[in-house]
Structure formats: structure tokens, C-alpha cells
Amino acid sequence: MADVSGIIIRKAETADAAEMEKIEKTAENYPAWGAREFVKDMANRVSNMFVAEQDGKMTGFINFWIVGGQAQLNGIAVRGEMTKRGIGGLLLKKMLESAKESGCSEAVLEVEETNLPAIRLYSKFGFKKAGTRPKFYDNTGNAVLMRAEI
Numbered sequence: 751m752a753d754v755s756g757i758i759i760r761k762a763e764t765a766d767a768a769e770m771e772k773i774e775k776t777a778e779n780y781p782a783w784g785a786r787e788f789v790k791d792m793a794n795r796v797s798n799m800f801v802a803e804q805d806g807k808m809t810g811f812i813n814f815w816i817v818g819g820q821a822q823l824n825g826i827a828v829r830g831e832m833t834k835r836g837i838g839g840l841l842l843k844k845m846l847e848s849a850k851e852s853g854c855s856e857a858v859l860e861v862e863e864t865n866l867p868a869i870r871l872y873s874k875f876g877f878k879k880a881g882t883r884p885k886f887y888d889n890t891g892n893a894v895l896m897r898a899e900i
């Protein structure tokens with residue numbers, strides 16, 4: 751069991767966008783948004799973004815929408831050297847809690863079928879495969895659609 755004491759999850763602010771961009775760059779094959787898109791999205795009323803911090807340093811973020819009774823995961827990333835310490839789990843838990851508070855009945859996401867760390871993380875939190883989207887990523891990689899009941 752990972753020791754997650756000392757890790758805090760807080761709402762992201764526009765000033766966080768540059769560091770969030772740096773974190774997504776540490777992830778291989780990650781469909782990066784970039785700081786400008788993060789800031790643009792924060793102004794969207796359906797947007798929810800949270801960051802993980804430890805000792806004042808950002809270690810990860812999650813970006814999702816809550817719309818039409820559904821939580822949709824747009825992205826989750828943990829700083830490369832900080833993975834496998836429970837941070838991704840804390841961020842995903844935050845999304846599911848927010849979705850519940852907002853009265854959502856389900857959460858959905860798409861993930862590249864070869865991204866096993868992410869698929870295992872999602873499965874651990876109750877997501878189940880709900881379909882596939884062939885050639886979803888840059889018209890080459892297949893996506894798995896996953897869904898969790900809230």
C-alpha cells in the first residue's frame with residue numbers, strides 16, 4: 751500500500767497551467783493539451799481540474815468535465831519520476847468524489863489500449879471496458895472506452 755500522507759489535492763488555478771504542461775511532457779505518448787488549452791478550459795463551467803502537491807511541488811493533475819450527469823475524464827498525469835506512489839489513485843478518487851457530489855450516475859473515459867498502467871489504475875477504481883474505438887489516436891492506436899457507475 752502506497753504511503754500517500756503528505757500529498758494534498760487542490761483545485762488547479764490558471765497559475766498552475768505551466769507546471770501542468772511540464773508534467774504532461776514527462777509522460778510518453780500522452781495526448782498533451784499544453785498550458786494555453788488548460789487555461790482556456792478552466793473558464794468552461796463544466797471543467798474540473800485538480801493538482802496533487804507534495805512539499806509544495808506539483809506532482810500530478812487530473813482534468814475532467816462534469817456534464818449531463820456524467821463525469822468525463824480528459825486527462826490524468828503524474829510526474830514521470832513520481833509514479834507508482836499512489837498519486838494517480840488519489841487524483842482519480844477526487845474525480846469520483848466530485849462526480850458523486852454533483853449527482854453524476856456514471857464516469858467515462860477513453861484510454862489507448864496499450865496504456866496498461868492507466869488501464870490498471872482505472873480498473874482498480876471500478877472502471878470496466880464498455881467498448882473500443884479503433885484507430886482513435888492519430889488514426890493508428892485503438893482506444894478502449896471505460897465506464898464506472900457512481
Ligand SMILES: CC(C)(COP(=O)(O)OP(=O)(O)OC[C@H]1O[C@@H](n2cnc3c(N)ncnc32)[C@H](O)[C@@H]1OP(=O)(O)O)[C@@H](O)C(=O)NCCC(=O)NCCS
Pocket residue numbers: 752777778780824825826827828829832833834835836837838839840861865866867868870871872874
Ligand atoms: C497512469 C498514471 C496516471 C498512474 O499514476 P500513478 O501515480 O502511478 O498511479 P498509482 O500509484 O496511484 O497506482 C494505482 C494503480 O494503478 C496501477 N498502476 C500504476 N502504474 C502502473 C504500472 N507502471 N504498471 C502496472 N500497473 C500500474 C496499479 O494497479 C496501481 O495499483 P497498486 O499500486 O495497488 O498496484 C501514470 O502512470 C501516468 O501519469 N502515466 C502517464 C500519463 C497517462 O498515460 N495518463 C493516462 C491517459 S490520459
